Amino acid sequence: MKVLRRVFAFYINSSIHVAFAVVAFLAITVMEYNLTIPFELWAFVFLGALTSYNFVKYAKVAGLHHRSLTNSLKTIQVFSAVCFALLGIISFQLSINTLLVTAGFGLTTFFYAVPFVRSKNLRGLSGIKIFVVAFVWAGVTVIVPVVASEVYFSGDLLLTFFQRILIVIALILPFEIRDMPYDAQNLKTVPHEVGVKATKLIGEAVLLLCLAFEFFKQDYEVAYIVSLLFFCVVLGWFIVVSKTEQSRYFASFWVEGLPILWYALFILFENL
Secondary structure, three states: OHHHHHHHHHHHHOOHHHHHHHHHHHHHHHHHHOOOOOHHHHHHHHHHHHHHHHHHHHOHHHOOOOHHHHHHHHHHHHHHHHHHHHHHHHHOOOOHHHHHHHHHHHHHHHHHHOOOEOOEOHHHOOOOHHHHHHHHHHHHHHHHHHHHHOOOOOHHHHHHHHHHHHHHHHHHHHHHHHOOOOOOHHHOOHHHHHOHHHHHHHHHHHHHHHHHHHHHOOOOOHHHHHHHHHHHHHHHHHHHHOOOOOOOOHHHHHHOOHHHHHHHHHHHHHOO
């Protein structure tokens, strides 16, 4: 049992779980628009999400929340270094356009952790942390596969991009509620600014807005809409029950794994 617990802890702490969640979002976009992307892009997004999240989480500017991981940090660093090397190798297999677009989101992630303006990084700029993360997730899982597929960027795809931003914002809120005691007041996170109760109401409103966007699309797929509805209901419930004192893996496993559930539901309804 101890071995299983350690493996599971490594799975969460090394960002493998969040990388699968990002890939699930990518897969949903590919399914929704019948895109064709190379295998290398799947691996690139997975490895990129893993290494970038580990870079952000374990950089000195990340704060005090991960101090308990000291004993396993070296293992995670070595693992991340290997993944980063693989990422570099795979990048040579992607098109120039794909790399240029990806580099833009990569630089945003880099400056999220590394100071660049008055000793501040993007994470430290008041009130924008949640939007930076949402923008990068949406860009990598919607914009990048469209560029890699060399298809026309339609109005529906733009709506999906904004939908994805809203979804990621809603996904982050349980984390912001959890981290409220750890985050500095000057970060001006949503719970710090409006309180936990209002944060939950904002989360529900964001999900409703996300669903409303679906009515403005010219083309729609029933399986996608139904799976999106189920996903929003489940995420909405997780937001409602979120609190500052959460169980250890409430946010980092259950909430973070919801995109994987959405992808599974999309496949299920697609095949009914």
